[in-house]
Amino acid sequence: MNQQSVIELITQLDSPKIKFAFTDIDGVLRGKTISRQKFLDGLADGYGFCDVVWGWDSADVPYDNGRTTGWQSGYPDASVHIDLATFRQLPWEDGLPFFLADFDAVAACPRSLLRRVAEQGRAMGFHAEFAQEFEWFNFRETPHSLQEKGFRQLEPLTPGMFGYSILRPSLESGFHNDLFDLLTRFDIPLEGLHTETGPGVYEAAIAHDEVVRAADKAALFKTSVKEIAYRHGLVATFMAKWNADLPGCSGHIHQSLWNREQTKNLFFDAEQPNRMSELMRHFIAGQLHCLPYITPMFAPTINSYKRLVEGAWAPTTLTWSVDNRTTALRVLNRNEALTRVEHRVSGADTNPYLALAAALASGLYGVRHKLTLETAASVGNGYADKQYGILPTNLAEATRAMAASPIASELFGVEFVDHFVRTRDWEWRQYAQQVSDWELKRYFEII
Structure with a gap:
């Protein structure tokens, strides 16, 4: 689907808004609902999206070991491009137009990685x-x-x-x-x-x-x-x-x-x-x-x-x-x-x-x-x-x-491996800091 045909389709649907999304490193779908005009304006040059989505975990807690982004970079916007070929309509949201997107310049982007492979x-x-x-x-x-x-x-x-x-x-x-x-x-x-x-x-x-x-x-x-x-x-x-x-x-x-x-x-x-x-x-x-x-x-x-x-x-x-x-x-x-x-x-x-x-x-x-x-x-x-x-x-x-x-x-x-293993190391450290119910039941009274 080329850009012109998408413009014509969105115009025919007369939807005042569209939704787009992508998966973060954990596979969690993140995205936004934007106005039709903002969608049309960004088709050529993309949209800014806070790159914190590559700097935090599935619970939105910032990594303390990240290099892709972090406090050191100020969490700037990264450029997102919508893949027009992924057009769908959400049947449980009255046919709302939906697209998937890519962070083409971010090595951590899972969809971009798969496209390269x-x-x-x-x-x-x-x-x-x-x-x-x-x-x-x-x-x-x-x-x-x-x-x-x-x-x-x-x-x-x-x-x-x-x-x-x-x-x-x-x-x-x-x-x-x-x-x-x-x-x-x-x-x-x-x-x-x-x-x-x-x-x-x-x-x-x-x-x-x-x-x-x-x-x-x-x-x-x-x-x-x-x-x-x-x-x-x-x-x-x-x-x-x-x-x-x-x-x-x-x-x-x-x-x-x-x-x-x-x-x-x-x-x-x-x-x-x-x-x-x-x-x-x-x-x-x-x-x-x-x-x-x-x-x-x-x-x-x-x-x-x-x-x-x-x-x-x-x-x-x-x-x-x-x-x-x-x-x-x-x-x-x-x-x-x-x-x-x-x-x-x-x-x-x-x-x-x-x-x-x-x-x-x-x-x-x-x-x-x-x-x-x-x-x-x-x-x-x-x-x-x-x-x-x-x-x-x-x-x-x-x-x-x-x-x-x-x-x-x-x-x-x-670049991808460095980012990914850092996120998995973070995940393990979050777990290692916790005290589980199993530990309480096993050790609390008897040890």
Whole structure:
């Protein structure tokens, strides 16, 4: 969509305002509603936006170790450009025009990073086709009630464990139908929506698309679900593990490389073992090789690592398989059209731009360096297959590995890695300063 056609469209819609947004480093959607005139005036040269959004955490607390911006720079405005190709209308806000935006001159901008990685793939002759799927829990709460209850004794949307239930969605048909229908109208079409095992938990698979558009849809999906939930008196959470006794929430990434014309899936080769092309094997080898050094891109929070434990439907080892849900990478290739690699490390708490950038960049690394897939496919229990290594077990360990790795800088650039690992180090230090309920119960009286 060119600038003139956008101007004509916005004029025809006769909307007095538009909304635009972007994700910060944590994947939180930040943005503004601006007047139609301000939108039109900034199309050519962009808009000023306070760069504090790259200098604070998800709770709006400024980093004490930041270089991208900070008190030392006075938090000036940075230039934001709206991507006109991302035009949508918000169906739950009377068709309000909506766009995504980029901070092109800020190395920390996740969407800009993914665009650069996608361009590397195109330069190598590939069309990257990706999709992300999410699990999340829904509660009969409000932001106020969460605070009043101290996030304890929360009421789930429905009780009990009932995965793939036909009954539960019919009980909440208004919410269920709004999710499917409103997301589709917002250009986030779903391939499937169902309950997962756990009280009030849903899973949705977003239709696959070109990798940047796929990340756009995934990032917007999370906030859209929360907004739709609000309208039904609910709160949705995408925490990786909100309750120690229940399964965690995944954000699996489905990925394939096609030729430029999108007529051939380059991961499929009927003549090769397991129908896996040499390109696919290079791609998987690259992902396994890089994974220990870029884990925070897939597991970015303290809570992420509560999900990555044995027997919790999330991987812990550097493994791959053919259709085995206990490994880090899962090959699905019953036919050419559907052949793909599922990256199962990624949780629902990821920033989709960073997770997809990490998946694609590490796969392309294997292709570029023609890495050999020396590890054998895991058969049976992938948790027990530790011969090739295990994933980092906490954010501090994962962040140290990324900070020290030349691979991370090669994949994402020195500036981005420096900023990102500083934010993850900050996150770990905020956690380390807290006194938990577990500590009080264990030590208060008896020690």
